[in-house]
Amino acid sequence: MQKSPVSEEFALKQTAPKIAGSGVYTGGDKLVCAYDLVEQMEYLYVRVVKAKELPAKDVTGSCDPYIEVKLGNYKGITKHFEKKSNPEWNLVFAFAQDQLQASFVEVVVKDKDLVLDDFIGRVTFDLLDIPRRVPPDSPLASQWYKLEDKKGEKIKKGEVMLAIWKGTQADEAFPDAWHSDAAAVGSEGVSRIRGKVYLSPKLWYLRVNVIQCQDLIPSDKNRLPDICVKVVLGNQAHKTKISKSVNPTWNEDLVFVVAEPFEDPLVLTVEDRVGPNKDEILGRFLMLLHTVPRRLDNKPVQAKWHNLEKHSLLEGEKKEAKFSSKIHLRISLDGGYHVLDESTYYSSDYRPSSKLLWKSSIGLLELGIISATGLSLMKSKDGRGTTDAYCVAKYGPKWVRTRTIIDSVSPKWNEQYTWEVFDPCTVITIGVFDNGHLQGGGKDTSIGKVRIRLSTLETERVYTHSYPLIVLKPSGMKKMGEIHLAVRFSCTSYLNMLHKYTHPLLPKMHYVHPLSVSQLELLRFQAIQIVSERLGRAEPSLKKETVQYMLDLGSHIWSIRKAKANFFRIMNITAGIVQVAKWFDQICNWKNPITTILIHILFLILVLYPELIFPTLFLYLFFIGLWQYRWKPKHPPHMDVRLSHADAVGFDELDEEFDTFPTSKGSDIVRMRYDRLRSIGGRIQTVIGDLAMQGERFQSLLSWRDPRASALFVAFCFVAAVLLYVTPFQIVVMILGFYVLRHPKLRSKVPPVSTNFFKRLPARSDCML
Known part of the structure; x- marks a missing residue:
């Protein structure tokens, strides 16, 4: 059957980049290659360290020095210092050698x-004489x-300290270097274009069990x-x-999301x-989170009585007076849960908050971000896109x-990153x-993103594909x-990885003390806000709009298109x-008499x-699984525009x-009324999607979409x-019969092996926009 032009345009394509692809995971964080x-x-690196005894050029007897590193048509410029003859820059320039059209490099001080910059001096190097450095060799020593x-x-008079060498993007100086393709970016903007690694803050669930009050x-x-009782933690309030009653009783659990290091106090x-709309405060209690006990299992934390403080305003001054009113609380940081900041099905991590409960890793995920082609023009500069x-x-x-x-619609990054893997049924997300x-103060605009489920990858195999960046806009797909x-995806032990399929998807506390669906939705929203705020403090910052796009903040909003797709x-x-x-x-x-007979x-x-019924059924499924192996997917699944109904969506x-x-x-x-309809529709959409997911998981048992699960x-x-x-x-x-009718004491609160295995099976949600 011939594919339509639309399917070809949005299809995944096999590529053949010039890569080695021979690294082998040997355990821990060590990679052979x-x-x-x-x-x-290939890059030419020039490290400008400092200068000394520069001659004066101004009438005041001083100089305002800066350095130009010139290589053909490319030029890198350091910042200048006011009236300083012994400046220090400590800046590295990286020039891509495939773009060079020069035989020498010139360092000019x-x-x-105000009008015309004065020439102080220069140093010239022939490119043929520049040495090559290959890590893990020590950095090249700078010289005067x-x-x-x-x-x-x-x-x-006048000397400059430099180091110049040839290397690749594996060089330690590469991440912090000022690249030649960023020559138009000023020294103040260099920090905004550098690549970095960020770590999300460690998130905890804070459980406040409000039991009762006395003598109000x-x-x-x-x-x-x-x-x-109103409980406030930062911008969260319940x-x-x-x-x-003057001695009221509640015994209610209020759950919050908090991040280490703890900053905001808990205020009740x-x-x-x-x-x-008028409330009178009868008492107040404040607690610092570092004093809260941490709970790793289902054993309850001991409840305590706390004195309430009465606050009143007299003559413009705040006075505090302790009195006999008390509040009975049980407060704990629950480290046995996994705090979700992603959708449960798209999650890249299922580990509990406490590191004491973490298991050893099962392998290593390596990602090479090679390049992009045909990117859309996202903004205007000097009258052009x-x-x-x-x-x-x-x-x-x-x-x-x-x-x-x-300024490129076909950028080449060629950067490689690694992650430890603790569960194969997780998803990595890559956004452009x-x-x-x-x-200026613009926002970072999303171009598109890709999701890859690790369980659909064969171990030790290198997948090289070109992924289309598909987005849905108000004008259409x-x-x-x-x-x-x-x-x-490399693994240390294949048996350990297969054993993971029998474990519960989430930590034990999610099943012993489950949170409601509405609680999880609210807590996930709060977790995303905390993560985006903390990552926004880094330099260069990971912007709020970027984090929220990667974490699918608005994925729960009602859409007719999504409801139709799930239907x-x-x-x-x-x-x-x-x-x-x-x-x-x-x-x-009797359409076919032979078959009927x-x-x-x-x-x-x-x-x-009758004893042959079940063995025949399982044997039939066994042979179907072997037969379906011939058509197992050859590449990871990707966004399916037809499955998402993105290619036939109307204007309304x-x-x-x-x-x-x-x-x-x-x-x-x-x-x-419209918002109420969308809210109800969103719930229906979620239920329909869950039903579809369960059915697709049944289909994936013998489809070899997850080769390890199908093999099991x-x-x-x-x-x-x-x-x-x-x-x-x-x-x-x-x-x-005896197993189904077993006594409740013989039942475990943790799901059985069959349920754990089934919940880890892939559905087609990965392929939906």
Whole structure:
């Protein structure tokens, strides 16, 4: 069947970059061959350290020195110092050798002037004489060079300390170097274009169990007070239900997300609702989070009574007075949970908050960000379109950002990064962005992103593909370019990795003390806000809009397109049942007499020998799994525009999907009804998506989309078939019956192995926009 032009345009393409691809994971963080997933790029490095005894050029008897490093048409400039004859720069310039058209490099020292800068001296190097450095060799030592005048003669005073060598992007100086393609960026903007590695803050769930209060003193003693407790932590606030008593009881759990290092204190206020939108504070309690006990298991923390403080304003001054009112609390930092900042299905990490509960890694993920082609023009500069692209990759708590390639729609990064892997059923996300902070206070604009599920990758194999960057805009679906990646997943022990499929997806606390769906949605929103705020403090900062795009902040908002896509996913699952029903109808109607006779014979055998039913079924599944192996996917799955219904979406549906929330499309009544409809629709959309996910997981058992899971299931079918052949059927039924009807004391709160295995199977959600 011939593919349509639309499918070809948005399809994944195999590439053949000039990479080594021969690194082998040997355990820990050691890799035999570094930078073997990207193309090797040759650079000329010039380290400008400092100068001394520079001659005066101004009438004041001083100089304002700076240095130009010139190599053909490329020129790098340091910042200048005011009236300083012994300046220090400590700056490295990197010139890509494939763009050079010169035979020598010139280092010129100049004096900054208002009209015309004065020449102080220079040093010239022939490119043929420059040495090559290959890590792990130690850095090349800097040397003092005497300056020459324009005639090539040594000047009496003035020296500059330099180091110059040839190397690749594996050089330690590469990340902090001022690259030749960024010559137009001033010295103040260099920090905004450098590649960096970031770490998300460690997140915890803070559980505040508000039990009761005693001896509250309301201002009006002639009425029964309406008491509630308000708990505030930073920009998070929760309230208990209202209790009508001076000794109220709640026993409510309020859960917050907090990040280390802890900054904001926990503030509790006991309030009396004395009127509409009017609360009177009866007492206040403050606690610093570093004093809160950390809980690693399901054992409850001991509850404590705390004195409440009464605050009143007298003559403009705050006075504090302790009195007998008390509050009974149980507060703990729950380290047994995994704090979600991503969607559960797209998550790149399932480990609990406490490092004491972490298991050893099972392998290593290596990502080579090679290049991009055909990127869309994202902004205007000097009357023409331009793009300043960089990539961000997120896996677990580690975020990486490549350097920004200035003014190019076909940037080449050739940067390689590694992550430790603790679970194969996780997803790495790679996003491409346009740097909007080089010309002022603009925002970084998203160009597109790619998700890769590790369980769909074969171990020790290098995948090199060109991924289309597909986005949905108010005008419709658009391809924003392609990104070329190289990915390898290596493991230390194949058996340990297969054993992971039998473990619970989330830590034990999620099943012993589960959080509600609404709680998880709110806590995830708070976690994203905390992560984006903390990463925004780095230099260069990872902007809020970038973090929120990578973490799919608005993925839960209602969309007719998503609801239709999930509906048709369910229809696709039920299509198999319909086909079986049609086939059985054909058998009943003798459409194929030979097949019908064979089914009759099989039916008689199974009736006479019922113990053959289950072994025959598992053996049938075993052979289907082996047969389907021939069509297992050859490359990782990617965004499917047809599955997402992005290629047939109408204008009205797009207008609704990109509408603000709450809507701005009409009067207040229409807005209220419309938002309510979208909220309900969002829940329906989620339920439909979950149903579709379960069905697709059944399909993936024998589809070899996750080769390890399919191998485990096929092996299980074979073993089950053999065991059921040799075991009397009555014993099997008796054991199953007793197991299903077992006493609650014999049941574990942790899901069984079959459930854990099933929840780790891949669905087609990875391929949806």
